[in-house]
Amino acid sequence: MYCNKYKNNKTNKDLEFERNQATFSVEELNRILNDNDQNSINIKNEIKNLIESDPIISKPQEIHFLSREDQFKRVLYVCSKLRGIRQKYGEAGVMQYHNNLFEELPYIINDLVFASAFKSLASEEQLNKWYHHFLNYEYLGSYSQTELGHGSNVQAIETTATYIKETQEFEINSPTLTSTKWWVGGLGKLSTHTIVFAQLLLQDPENPNKLKNYGPHPFLVSVRSLENHQPLKGITIGDIGPKLGFNLIDNGFLRLDHIRVPRDQLLNRFFNVTADGKYIKPKHSRLIYAGMVGVRSAIIENSFVSLARSTTIASRYSVIRKQFKLSPKDNEERKVIEYANQMQRIIPHIASTFGFYFTGNRFAKEFDQMISQIKVNQDTTLLSELHANSSALKSYLTYAAAQGVSECRLSCGGHGYSHFSGIPYLQANQLHIVTAEGENNLLPQQTTKYLLSIIKKLSTSEDVDQVKLGKSVEYLRDEMKSTLKNIEEYYSGKDTSILHPDTLLQLFKHRSFNLLRILSENLQDAMMNSKDLASVWGDLNVEINHIGQAHAQLYVLQSFYDQLLKIKNSNQVSEPIKSLMDQLFQCYCLYTINNEMVDFVQDGYLDLKEVDQLRKSLTNVYKQLRPNIIPIVDSFDLCDATLGSALGNYSGNVYDTLFNWASTQAFNSNTNYTNEINNIINKSLYSKL
Amino acid sequence: MYCNKYKNNKTNKDLEFERNQATFSVEELNRILNDNDQNSINIKNEIKNLIESDPIISKPQEIHFLSREDQFKRVLYVCSKLRGIRQKYGEAGVMQYHNNLFEELPYIINDLVFASAFKSLASEEQLNKWYHHFLNYEYLGSYSQTELGHGSNVQAIETTATYIKETQEFEINSPTLTSTKWWVGGLGKLSTHTIVFAQLLLQDPENPNKLKNYGPHPFLVSVRSLENHQPLKGITIGDIGPKLGFNLIDNGFLRLDHIRVPRDQLLNRFFNVTADGKYIKPKHSRLIYAGMVGVRSAIIENSFVSLARSTTIASRYSVIRKQFKLSPKDNEERKVIEYANQMQRIIPHIASTFGFYFTGNRFAKEFDQMISQIKVNQDTTLLSELHANSSALKSYLTYAAAQGVSECRLSCGGHGYSHFSGIPYLQANQLHIVTAEGENNLLPQQTTKYLLSIIKKLSTSEDVDQVKLGKSVEYLRDEMKSTLKNIEEYYSGKDTSILHPDTLLQLFKHRSFNLLRILSENLQDAMMNSKDLASVWGDLNVEINHIGQAHAQLYVLQSFYDQLLKIKNSNQVSEPIKSLMDQLFQCYCLYTINNEMVDFVQDGYLDLKEVDQLRKSLTNVYKQLRPNIIPIVDSFDLCDATLGSALGNYSGNVYDTLFNWASTQAFNSNTNYTNEINNIINKSLYSKL
Numbered sequence A, B: 001m002y003c004n005k006y007k008n009n010k011t012n013k014d015l016e017f018e019r020n021q022a023t024f025s026v027e028e029l030n031r032i033l034n035d036n037d038q039n040s041i042n043i044k045n046e047i048k049n050l051i052e053s054d055p056i057i058s059k060p061q062e063i064h065f066l067s068r069e070d071q072f073k074r075v076l077y078v079c080s081k082l083r084g085i086r087q088k089y090g091e092a093g094v095m096q097y098h099n100n101l102f103e104e105l106p107y108i109i110n111d112l113v114f115a116s117a118f119k120s121l122a123s124e125e126q127l128n129k130w131y132h133h134f135l136n137y138e139y140l141g142s143y144s145q146t147e148l149g150h151g152s153n154v155q156a157i158e159t160t161a162t163y164i165k166e167t168q169e170f171e172i173n174s175p176t177l178t179s180t181k182w183w184v185g186g187l188g189k190l191s192t193h194t195i196v197f198a199q200l201l202l203q204d205p206e207n208p209n210k211l212k213n214y215g216p217h218p219f220l221v222s223v224r225s226l227e228n229h230q231p232l233k234g235i236t237i238g239d240i241g242p243k244l245g246f247n248l249i250d251n252g253f254l255r256l257d258h259i260r261v262p263r264d265q266l267l268n269r270f271f272n273v274t275a276d277g278k279y280i281k282p283k284h285s286r287l288i289y290a291g292m293v294g295v296r297s298a299i300i301e302n303s304f305v306s307l308a309r310s311t312t313i314a315s316r317y318s319v320i321r322k323q324f325k326l327s328p329k330d331n332e333e334r335k336v337i338e339y340a341n342q343m344q345r346i347i348p349h350i351a352s353t354f355g356f357y358f359t360g361n362r363f364a365k366e367f368d369q370m371i372s373q374i375k376v377n378q379d380t381t382l383l384s385e386l387h388a389n390s391s392a393l394k395s396y397l398t399y400a401a402a403q404g405v406s407e408c409r410l411s412c413g414g415h416g417y418s419h420f421s422g423i424p425y426l427q428a429n430q431l432h433i434v435t436a437e438g439e440n441n442l443l444p445q446q447t448t449k450y451l452l453s454i455i456k457k458l459s460t461s462e463d464v465d466q467v468k469l470g471k472s473v474e475y476l477r478d479e480m481k482s483t484l485k486n487i488e489e490y491y492s493g494k495d496t497s498i499l500h501p502d503t504l505l506q507l508f509k510h511r512s513f514n515l516l517r518i519l520s521e522n523l524q525d526a527m528m529n530s531k532d533l534a535s536v537w538g539d540l541n542v543e544i545n546h547i548g549q550a551h552a553q554l555y556v557l558q559s560f561y562d563q564l565l566k567i568k569n570s571n572q573v574s575e576p577i578k579s580l581m582d583q584l585f586q587c588y589c590l591y592t593i594n595n596e597m598v599d600f601v602q603d604g605y606l607d608l609k610e611v612d613q614l615r616k617s618l619t620n621v622y623k624q625l626r627p628n629i630i631p632i633v634d635s636f637d638l639c640d641a642t643l644g645s646a647l648g649n650y651s652g653n654v655y656d657t658l659f660n661w662a663s664t665q666a667f668n669s670n671t672n673y674t675n676e677i678n679n680i681i682n683k684s685l686y687s688k689l
């Protein structure tokens, strides 16, 4: 493990104590989390070493002192390592670099957002012609879909791309202020090229004097000179200004004044425009947004990252921080982690870290499978289910991670509000994906729509057992057939307990199905009064979103459950880790049930005695996990430069670090500046105004 | 109203439409919110005018572009107006200035935190000698209680103040790194004086060779020269570094190296040390922290402020922002406010703004009453109840406001993540009080302790009706005597409905009492196994905190209810406003119940049919309020410079403002800087590394 390099005799004694009381091997758990893949572990370690041995990159706390301008210069230095990393370690190394840095790099847009869109939208020919330039950072790409006036409703964007038959070009234009591309990551300062979404206007086959709109399509557009990086003619471009977080990324705006691009810069893997202006349509309309599902898949895969970081910081600090003696006679105050409310602020999010990690791995596999089917023969069978799951998961995971990070920050008390804790920066960055890549209150609606369509398919089929269903929605059939009236019938029938993983899983299956059932009824009722589905749908959005969340939680649970079984059935895994996994699974389930209790009781599936029992079990499982929390977060193996935290470093060197970072900042030590301030203060304090 | 000055023909047409459809008079509502106090309205308007007519102060969005150093210089300019304001408008003007600025001023520490502590802790003599200097900003004060190692557990601070009989001085000292004062607002750069809390060490009356510790006491200490503002000898002082928010405030650290202060700088209103070193103790031990209750009272009073601002921004933007057509035939897309989930993100927080505003007013009155009783004759009768309520309220109100601000920000979609929305800055500042002035998970514990003591008093008394109780806990007696088994018995008995304000209030009374009853049982059970109350208490913290919250919600409800009755019974108030108030009250209740549903059903007090009814009524009340949301937020009468928002300005000038603020920032237009960046980019992009 990388963290072993910190082991020395300056470790805080309380942290040391916690490490010594581990009931399992941290190395073993770390290997399991890495799928025993030694090659990938080696790359990770080398990247971590690169980060920690660089005199600038290893000190991310410096970022907080810099103006945005100076931050941006610094981050370009950090980006400059990427080319060498890609040459040496390939794509895996690049992703490890992005994942192990404290800060976000603007090049992530080229490496992930642009790459993912380009790979899925460009034909093989286009890929061969262009892609290597972006991989080598000779060009930098971005993804220009959103406009000042429209994000969620992409269909309503105003940018146009009109085909000019004579020259075989598209003329791309921003007709209004609100059509200005906005929010585009990497565009403000860096992009040489960007994928512009524009309404495709072709001569109308039915009326040659008119243009027909074929809807938004993606075009590769050059925006800056490859000679001097200045905006090209007709391009107005810039940074959109300071943001809550993500300030190292130059989210930009773009106006295109009748820009011409060659016909072959329509990204034409799935659709095309012929030389004489005929449209060739895609097999599946959603394919146009395939690039976005790729980014969403990455978000899902990485949703555990901010939780792993914040729980590491909060857990370490919580065994070092002490407040209040149990009794006046005690020598020492209690570690704050001993308080139940402190456990509740941290431990569930440790459990979620595992659940989300397993979920991400599962989803990434499903995504790869779908992509290869599409690439091979435009087979889109898996697309609807995967799109539905990606929508619900992106929304739920990013909301839950935001909440977890926030609670971890609060658990650090006053010092959690300082940038030196490392959490505010993490939190500010994390928050952006609650909104970006599909707003969180919109996405789950698509999931629920999909689930309702499955319910409909099942209820109108002659034989439910014959309906073909994907794994993630199989439960809808089971529930439809089920005659169970309450969960007790389930577990007493199986002669197990309510805390058995099977029972917990069943609770979530029923809950999700039952919410759908209630929604269907409400939809029908509402439709009786008003015939307008769109407005009824708008009225029931809150319930509709909630179902998306319930379905996502079930997906997480199922992913966790599958791993739990695998681990428990393996004779490679030690007993202590098996029981640890049991506890983490239970913790995730019980915490989630506790937050959504009404869903589970509202049809009497769970009764109030059981509610009480589950609540007490939750407290109990916190206590079981408590002695192991430091070893667990150690197994995430995050390096100090990744955490950028005075509170969460491996050695527990909290107070010295806080004092050093604070007292040496320029705001205190720069005497020129200090004198100037003193003059202002003197003037305002001691003289009449 | 101040906002009338914006009325012109450049207002966005959708905002205009919304204003025209108001069912009530915005002016009337504004007057009601100002208690018809024309004098106070005039002061407010003059202060607003001062803010908006200053070329620097009126452009708060500039703050986001400045380095911390430059922000600090700017804010000193903004502070420099305070002396003149105090001379012209007195204390009320000063507070209006603080309340109507977009940004926080470091002088708020002198004006509120220091002032409140000093006023309550200093004797009349001390007040006469010192206070006017702080009021005139000749000196600047702060409050140094927290240390690097201890915040919550003040008893364990390490700074010492040893009395030196010979010179009649106290010697104040920081013995360890962790005893460094930390987090002290205003201290880093500005304070000339600070109130230092230190363990008071006097000669032990029983053993003259030893020192006896009398616990933490407050001392007024000079820290910077009044000549040149340099730290005095023995003082190490500085700023603690960048934070999540509140960066215009110089939270500081302080180390004292055997500093001597005269005996009369122990703030001795309630306790004293005689010349020969004898201790004179206070009537009530809590009086030492009386200053903190003052600040907490101000927090409670101002808890509606961030909600008023964020709901104003979110509401205005939500009627301008449009996404998706109901039907392809429609000319226009829908205003996003029409979606139920958007209403849910905003409207409950509008209702809370009212609830919290009424609560703050009530609490402030109760606080003033208590303070005057204490000042007159150290009569502390009201202290315990008030302290208990302040603890629960501070915690609940700041949590709820943080959530409301966050949801308003999210409701603005992508643009909500931009600093130009004005909300991220507001949110970052607001978040600090979740932790500061008593950590939110600690405070409610004190409330619950108090409530348990009342329950005990009631259950051990011969005649419950004879026990003297404060208004806010009267419900405990009623509930103890009540024989109602469920809420239906209550409202059907009264021949009203479940939505009647009386019924809703009763639901909250029962719920809070019932949670206490369950806790008592759990405490007793747990004590049977372990005899250690402190550790049982620590284990049940989650439930204990939850009761604090339930009690606080009831307090808010009661305050809202009292105002509702007053308004409904007044023949000065128009009918439309009466019914608006009904809706807002209902909205606050139903939203709160919906979030905490399990509490209400777990003993069958509410049944599942009623749950369903309440949920549907919530959606219904959103729809009732929907047409009035712009007029409602207009009645808060916030000026554009207060909001600092491209999305929420009065005229609805959203997209132009976003574009202007973004395109003219130095990050885009400063050519020197741009060239430098381009060089870096050119080097890294187009050459081999």
Ligand SMILES: Cc1cc2nc3c(=O)[nH]c(=O)nc-3n(C[C@H](O)[C@H](O)[C@H](O)COP(=O)(O)OP(=O)(O)OC[C@H]3O[C@@H](n4cnc5c(N)ncnc54)[C@H](O)[C@@H]3O)c2cc1C
Binding pocket: A113, A143, A144, A145, A146, A149, A150, A151, A152, A153, A182, A183, A184, A185, A246, A251, A432, A435, A436, A437, A438, A439, A441, A442, A541, B321, B323, B324, B336, B339, B340, B341, B342, B345, B410, B411, B412, B413, B414, B415, B417
């Ligand atoms: C940090 C960041 C980076 C970004 N990067 C990029 C990028 O690289 N490229 C790019 O093209 N874009 C980018 N975006 C834009 C982003 O994709 C959009 O902001 C996002 O999709 C939300 O769209 P919106 O801003 O139009 O929100 P809106 O849809 O305007 O949301 C406003 C409110 O309306 C509600 N609402 C809207 N429609 C409905 C409905 N039908 N039902 C219910 N509620 C509704 C929403 O829930 C929300 O509360 C980025 C955004 C951010 C914040």
Ligand SMILES: Cc1cc2nc3c(=O)[nH]c(=O)nc-3n(C[C@H](O)[C@H](O)[C@H](O)COP(=O)(O)OP(=O)(O)OC[C@H]3O[C@@H](n4cnc5c(N)ncnc54)[C@H](O)[C@@H]3O)c2cc1C
Binding pocket: A321, A323, A324, A336, A339, A340, A341, A342, A345, A410, A411, A412, A413, A414, A415, A417, B113, B143, B144, B145, B146, B149, B150, B151, B152, B153, B182, B183, B184, B185, B246, B251, B432, B435, B436, B437, B438, B439, B441, B442, B541
């Ligand atoms: C912006 C800001 C401004 C401030 N301004 C000032 C100022 O001007 N002057 C000043 O003196 N101080 C100031 N403070 C300090 C502030 O008062 C403390 O930070 C605050 O009281 C929290 O204390 P702590 O940091 O010790 O938290 P801790 O108590 O260390 O909290 C850590 C965690 O432990 C938990 N915990 C601790 N004890 C218990 C318990 N008994 N039961 C259950 N859980 C427990 C907490 O809930 C929290 O989750 C400021 C702080 C901030 C953030």
